[in-house]
Amino acid sequence: MNQSIGIVLVSHSAELASGLRDLLAQIGSDRVPVAVAGGTEDGGLGTSYDRIVAAIAEADRGAGVIVLPDLGSSVLTTLAVLEDHPRTDVLLVDAPFVEGAVAAAVTAAAGADLSAVAEAARQARGIMKVESFEPAAAPAAAADAAAEPEHPxxxxxxxxxxxxxxxxxxxxxxxxxxxxxxxxxxxxxxxxxxxxxxxxxxxxxxxxxxxxxxxxxxxxxxxxxxxxxxxxxxxx
Known part of the structure; x- marks a missing residue:
């Protein structure tokens, strides 16, 4: 694939969206087009229909775009945009905002297609940040202990x-x-x-x-x- 999948970050906060874009560039994904639609036109907190439309156009390099919203009205406003401007190559992805964006950007930088990038973002939901401690498992049976472990x-x-x-x-x-x-x-x-x-x-x-x-x-x-x-x- 010659062109990378684009990523749009939709947030109530312009600073939050811009900061996340900077993070994506820092982890080595600066060749992935990332556009932000943060805050309202007057600089307040909220989401803007027009900014989302513009961000999708900015991130689009011909290979498709995924849109990652933070919460609440960012989801609803993005849905309204996609209903008014339906495209099969622009996907609204339900994923953690930060973790999903990082996973998507790295996957896109590796040359993955639209579906793979979207799935990478979704899978970020299952990554644990803190390990939970569970009781140790019971000792294996003697026969199992005697068996040699498999090594590829x-x-x-x-x-x-x-x-x-x-x-x-x-x-x-x-x-x-x-x-x-x-x-x-x-x-x-x-x-x-x-x-x-x-x-x-x-x-x-x-x-x-x-x-x-x-x-x-x-x-x-x-x-x-x-x-x-x-x-x-x-x-x-």
Missing amino acids: QGASAAVTLPATLHARPAGRLAQEAAKFASTIRIEYGGKSVNPTGVLAVMSLGATIGGTVTVHAEGQDADSAVKTLAAILAEVE
Whole structure:
């Protein structure tokens, strides 16, 4: 795909929408067109029909646009715009405003199509910010304990983080991981995630001095591991 999916951020607050747009640029998704429709024409809090129409036109590069509203009237006003200007390539997406925008922007930057970008934003709803602690599971039966665990064939590398794994390198990891055909997992602190999801990577909570292990299985496993390990080694 030559053109990226566009993203429109609809918020009651111009500052909130603009700040989120700045965040998306900082995590390495600055090539994704992001337009904002925040506040009213007179600078107050609220949503503007005309600003949403203009933002959709600004974000449109021919590949489609997703619209992410924050709450309340931003949803209703966006629905009114899409009813008056129906297009199959402009989607109103029900997703967390910040997390959905981050997931959508990184997915769009990797060259995904409209449906994939929209789905990435929706899936952000299921990413936990804080782990809940549950009682440890009962010990496995002796036969299960004796069985050797399955380890996929492929490549792996362990990297000691020189800094905390924050949004920008997580975005780079997600973009690069999406380019490989191999199945990739990143492990930290007993958790394992698919690195093609930026929010999943961030949910690891990997901090400076911690060890992150990259596993890959498939035809380009070696290249995948080397590429992602290099990104982790350069976190700053």
